[in-house]
Amino acid sequence: MAEMRIALVGNPNCGKTALFNLLTGSRQKVGNYAGVTVERKSGRLTTPSGRTLEVLDLPGAYTLAASSPDEEITRDICLGRFSGEAQPDAIVCVADATNLRLHLRFVLELQRLGLPMILALNMSDAAQRRGIRIDVARLQKELRVPVVETVAVRRGGAAELVAQIEKELPPVPAALPENADLHAEVKRILGEAVTMPSRTASMDEALDRILLHPVAGLAILAVVMFFMFQAVFAWAAPFMEGIDSLVGIVGSFFETVLPDGPLRGLLVEGIIGGVGSVIIFLPQILFLFLFILILEETGYLPRAAFLLDRMMVGAGLTGRSFIPLLSSFACAIPGIMAARTIQDPRDRIATILVAPLMTCSARLPVYALLIGAFIPQTTVLGMFNLGGLVLFGLYIAGIVGALAVAFVMKRLRRSNEEHALMLELPAYRLPYPRDILIGLWERARMFMVRVGKIILSITVILWILATYPTPPADWAGTAIDYSFAGRIGHSVEWLFAPIGFNWQICVALIPGLAAREVAVSALGTVYAISAAAEDPTAQLLPIISSQWSLATGMSLLAWYIFAPQCLATLAVMHRETNSWGVVAAAVIYLFGLAYLASFIVYRVASLLT
Numbered sequence: 001m002a003e004m005r006i007a008l009v010g011n012p013n014c015g016k017t018a019l020f021n022l023l024t025g026s027r028q029k030v031g032n033y034a035g036v037t038v039e040r041k042s043g044r045l046t047t048p049s050g051r052t053l054e055v056l057d058l059p060g061a062y063t064l065a066a067s068s069p070d071e072e073i074t075r076d077i078c079l080g081r082f083s084g085e086a087q088p089d090a091i092v093c094v095a096d097a098t099n100l101r102l103h104l105r106f107v108l109e110l111q112r113l114g115l116p117m118i119l120a121l122n123m124s125d126a127a128q129r130r131g132i133r134i135d136v137a138r139l140q141k142e143l144r145v146p147v148v149e150t151v152a153v154r155r156g157g158a159a160e161l162v163a164q165i166e167k168e169l170p171p172v173p174a175a176l177p178e179n180a181d182l183h184a185e186v187k188r189i190l191g192e193a194v195t196m197p198s199r200t201a202s203m204d205e206a207l208d209r210i211l212l213h214p215v216a217g218l219a220i221l222a223v224v225m226f227f228m229f230q231a232v233f234a235w236a237a238p239f240m241e242g243i244d245s246l247v248g249i250v251g252s253f254f255e256t257v258l259p260d261g262p263l264r265g266l267l268v269e270g271i272i273g274g275v276g277s278v279i280i281f282l283p284q285i286l287f288l289f290l291f292i293l294i295l296e297e298t299g300y301l302p303r304a305a306f307l308l309d310r311m312m313v314g315a316g317l318t319g320r321s322f323i324p325l326l327s328s329f330a331c332a333i334p335g336i337m338a339a340r341t342i343q344d345p346r347d348r349i350a351t352i353l354v355a356p357l358m359t360c361s362a363r364l365p366v367y368a369l370l371i372g373a374f375i376p377q378t379t380v381l382g383m384f385n386l387g388g389l390v391l392f393g394l395y396i397a398g399i400v401g402a403l404a405v406a407f408v409m410k411r412l413r414r415s416n417e418e419h420a421l422m423l424e425l426p427a428y429r430l431p432y433p434r435d436i437l438i439g440l441w442e443r444a445r446m447f448m449v450r451v452g453k454i455i456l457s458i459t460v461i462l463w464i465l466a467t468y469p470t471p472p473a474d475w476a477g478t479a480i481d482y483s484f485a486g487r488i489g490h491s492v493e494w495l496f497a498p499i500g501f502n503w504q505i506c507v508a509l510i511p512g513l514a515a516r517e518v519a520v521s522a523l524g525t526v527y528a529i530s531a532a533a534e535d536p537t538a539q540l541l542p543i544i545s546s547q548w549s550l551a552t553g554m555s556l557l558a559w560y561i562f563a564p565q566c567l568a569t570l571a572v573m574h575r576e577t578n579s580w581g582v583v584a585a586a587v588i589y590l591f592g593l594a595y596l597a598s599f600i601v602y603r604v605a606s607l608l609t
Contacts, residue, residue: 010094012060020057097127116169131197230388239283247276270463277524297431316410328358362516551605562594
């Protein structure tokens with residue numbers, strides 16, 4: 001028997017991905033806001049009878065009349081138009097039980113496809129808590145499709161849904177005529193099958209009056225962001241010290257037990273000195289994502305989009321750009337992909353071009369290293385960590401830079417057209433600890449995979465380049481100056497000398513194009529080899545604080561605010577725009593902006609110090 005293909009379809013933020021994870025055992029990202037899923041995902045489900053089903057998780061859509069690239073994917077797959085992919089055998093339409101007035105319209109539209117269909121009433125527990133009473137039998141009769149209540153985030157209703165899928169699903173009976181009034185039909189069905197509670201002001205509305213206030217709301221948002229960056233530095237410090245000590249112990253152990261030679265040099269100076277310089281920042285990354293995940297789960301982030309809509313429109317973006325730009329704080333790649341939800345092509349390209357200016361997590365190790373080296377570990381006003389203040393300022397600088405670039409692009413394209421922001425606000429809810437822990441685990445796993453694959457590989461290559469060829473006996477300089485890496489660094493040092501970069505920084509910038517955090521690993525390797533005669537396990541932070549000027553440290557911070565993203569980001573940028581011109585424009589303006597910012601910062605800092 002051919003493998004049956006089931007498509008999960010529904011409005012944004014109805015819980016499709018949570019249900020997909022529940023059915024297939026996957027760990028795709030979920031969030032309490034629209035636009036989390038922007039591409040088709042596939043998984044396998046083995047039923048109790050041993051039957052294997054392919055389950056598709058499609059991007060959220062409000063209608064099959066697609067108006068954005070992500071909705072086009074859903075439309076084309078449902079209609080059997082997606083290149084290289086057959087039409088699904090059946091549809092599981094996932095609807096938010098707390099908001100059937102909105103979701104049932106799409107259910108009626110999907111019925112016109114004539115495919116076997118099941119309606120999954122997700123978040124049915126939330127509907128019951130709100131006093132919404134749904135007569136499932138009556139709703140099933142009115143829609144003429146099987147209806148199953150589910151609570152995907154609490155793993156409820158999965159067995160019933162799978163059992164229903166295993167049944168021989170008949171095709172959907174004749175749907176409403178094309179000219180039928182879907183709104184009127186939804187209203188009629190709701191009247192027959194759903195009883196709503198008496199209208200009273202909800203807790204969500206009370207919170208929104210405060211959190212969406214044009215003055216108080218912005219102040220609360222600023223406080224939340226400020227506290228987040230303070231906590232990233234303060235709370236992560238003990239864990240970072242523990243990892244730092246462990247790296248030192250491991251390095252000292254191998255230096256003691258291994259004889260002097262290339263193997264010890266590779267392990268101590270290359271792998272441990274390079275990779276250890278990056279791993280130490282894992283606690284800060286996880287604490288940052290802890291806050292982001294909590295804000296996502298509570299439903300606060302879409303409200304932040306509304307608060308910032310006026311500011312973003314004034315800068316030439318749209319409020320819908322907020323979610324892609326927010327996603328870019330994790331990594332620019334999902335942020336650029338999330339721009340598919342933006343309908344206007346010009347707004348979409350503008351968002352893609354400024355997404356790399358958001359401070360991705362790969363920058364955090366560089367920021368933390370430089371802040372730790374040059375910013376005193378002290379408090380301001382007796383309560384605010386100075387390092388946290390600087391980190392907060394760096395994130396703000398990236399945001400301001402993105403808005404400034406968007407403003408210039410808007411003027412260059414001479415467009416005064418503005419689009420009203422229409423965004424569904426999810427209900428507030430308490431975060432589910434399981435989702436938070438899975439999110440943190442996935443982020444840690446992704447980080448360690450990058451360390452184990454990209455960073456480790458580049459570190460080994462860089463160690464070879466920084467070690468060979470060995471200098472002749474009459475060589476007067478250091479061994480690393482004679483190496484391939486030393487020669488490369490010295491050959492381009494003249495280009496970066498005006499912004500205060502030495503040849504070691506130049507060496508680190510090149511592999512940093514593969515992944516931002518590799519720059520820290522590269523510096524760790526280069527300086528470990530340079531100091532090998534004295535202390536191969538010397539920590540990177542005290543080395544650069546003693547050998548670099550404050551102006552150089554500040555200049556490198558400015559560089560990483562604006563410098564181009566990793567090569568993978570540029571590849572995704574090309575895939576999403578299908579234009580090498582857009583990629584070239586991004587590289588040119590980002591390099592130019594980074595160099596200009598570093599030049600100004602270096603010159604000003606040199607005058608003041």
